[in-house]
Amino acid sequence: MKKIAMLVCLLLPAAYFVQAQSKYFTRTGAVSFNAEGAMDDIEEVKAATKTATCVADQASGQMEWAVLLKGFQFKNALMQEHFNENYVESDKFPKATFKGQIDNHANVKWTTDGTYPVVVNGKMTLHGITKDLVAKGTVQVKSGKPALASDFFVKLSDYDIKIPSVVGTKIANEIKISVNANLEPFKK
């Protein structure tokens, strides 16, 4: 009895380490969006950041993303100010997050080079509102390191982000979001 208890005790921490090693992460994920409206003018409503964090769990196929909204860089400084102050209210809601599950994660071989198309099902939180999100993307493994990439669309009205009618033709309600992350194995 004692031996079994001892074995369990020995195995439990080991299981913890094994699980920890099966995770991949980055702190330099790239997220960009294009909210260019119907009106074609010189002011591009685009922004990008390379400070997104992401952790993906190979064993469960779960992944999580977080991006600081103040990290988004715009070509126009005033547009960036308005984005933070009037649209996403980044003082109140500093981060956008995504928590999801790779539907077909058994097909993804995280340590074998190749490109694996995936569908990720999850919930995105932005501007204090959480909505379901399904995004198609790829897991590309190169020299044993996985990279995630996806393009998807979200509606600003779903997240209670109001666009004043004055700029209604400049800013699209449905915006395209692109994410890219080169992941590293997580070591404790």
Place this chain on the structure above:
Amino acid sequence: MKRLIFLITSALTLFFLPLKGSAQEGSLLDILGKDEVTDYTTNAFKSSRVINGHSMEMISEGTLDFRILHRFGRISDGFYEMFGLDRASMRIGFDYGISPNLMVGFGRSTAKKEMDAFVKYRILWQSKGSKNNPVSLVWVSGITMNGLKDPIGNPEVPVTLSRRLGYYHELIIGRKITDRLTLQLSPTWVHRNIVDNQLIPNELFAVGFGGRVKFTQRLAFVWDYGYVINRFPGNLLANPLSIGLDIETGGHVFQLHFSNAVGMNERAYLSDTNGDWLKGDIQFGFNLSRIFQVKKRPIE
């Protein structure tokens, strides 16, 4: 010995178990630890000015702020002057953001045909996160030049360039206390190379009290009071007090306000004769600010 190993492994297990639990129940991102980001406070004020005085805000790097300031005549002038609307005094100016913490600007006022120029530097930027600064500290130094043909009005005193000049220096200590409330204090020193008579000091010391209460994303109430410590003759009511509304409409910031000061630079509004609020010697005015992106910013 066996017992010892058992104890150690049990202890280890107990030590790791909660970690394992939290990793599963909480967020996957928790394993990355806390973010090492500094969150700098932005939008303490809509504009780089409270109303007349400088605010703790800077304009962004590479942007040009075209500012048109307008002051009508005194409301106490009555109906004949359409409560001041028949008269106007203005200042046109340009500010430029050299870096996130450094900006310069110049302008010209119709009153005294005065030119002014300033340098504004943010010494400390209010922030939280990995760097925690409770306040912003901003330094402003400026110079003014009276452009009148006869700035002194005394034939015994020859007009020289130096006699046209005045200087001001101020330190702004400001804090965006909540999203709605911002307060700032600004000790100011104004030096005038020449004054009207011996009773008037060349050096003026003042403390500015400015603030903002934000109602909505695009509308805020602002006020700006300058307590001049050694003005002659001393009159509390003649100290510049301005109250107004900040209205933001996309690329423009409008400031609509009432003030007893006509001057639109630090020397002018602190040292020139201002009206008495209680006698209705106040004027309606507006500041219009339009920001242009001059320097290209790559977004990759």
